Amino acid sequence: MLGPDITWYLVVSAILFSVGALGVLLRRSPLIVLLSVEIMLNGANLALIAFSRLHGESDGQVFAITVMAVAASEVVVGLGLIVAMSRRNLALDVDRLNSLRG
């Protein structure tokens, strides 16, 4: 295979996943939390496609496309929730949404 071997792709995928996790933990705006979850899903997708290339079988790419569909559904529901929150004049701040705290 031309270019870098699979290890390099896995390193990029691991860093992408951690950057996404950092965004989820650090940011308070629910919009950016959603974007960071997308980064995490894409890190996982890159690992799936890299392993698919490693084993020379296309099954991993099928999983990657399924992950893409799930991510699209997640964005639809997440954005619907954020719009509903803003229409109820709730603060767009994940730290202040604690009414369900026990």
Place this chain on the structure above:
Amino acid sequence: MIAGSAGNVVVWVVWFVAAFACLGSALAVVSFANPFFSALALIGNLASLAVLYLLLNAEFVAAAQVLVYAGAVMVMFLFVVAYLGGEADAPWAGGPSWQVVGAIAAAAAILVEIVVVIGVAAGDGLSNEGDISSAFGSPAEIGRLFLTDHLLAFEVTSIVLLAAAVGGVILGHHSRRVDDPAVGGRG
């Protein structure tokens, strides 16, 4: 042989550009104060990931990534950011400083765990790529797998998408009636 090594250098250069664009735009998504710029940076992230997919011979997934993700999903995202006005908030502001330290420590711990697990589990086996046929990653191959080996995943995906569409409609419908005094804010 000379053509082969020149091709190798070209692939390495393309990989470096795509990988650094990918990681840089991911950091930009996390660190921009304005959600609109974060969403634009995520489009760059998804596009450079599509280049990495192409280098891994996943042509169909790369095309789907650009069309579905960088196209449809992100346009929807940008519409919502524009609708909400996109209030800027500084990435580190608003909470106690131990939260920032804890978030960075947790993210670093996840990175170390992934690297150690992959290193222990895979060892040297990661540099021996399997041979691939010309059909690898082609739309025909993906479609054949979806309709034979992974038919259940295909059907479940359609149900998930239907549930998401219905959920989006219900969320938008109920929250529209919050100003109606007869409803009284419920729903």
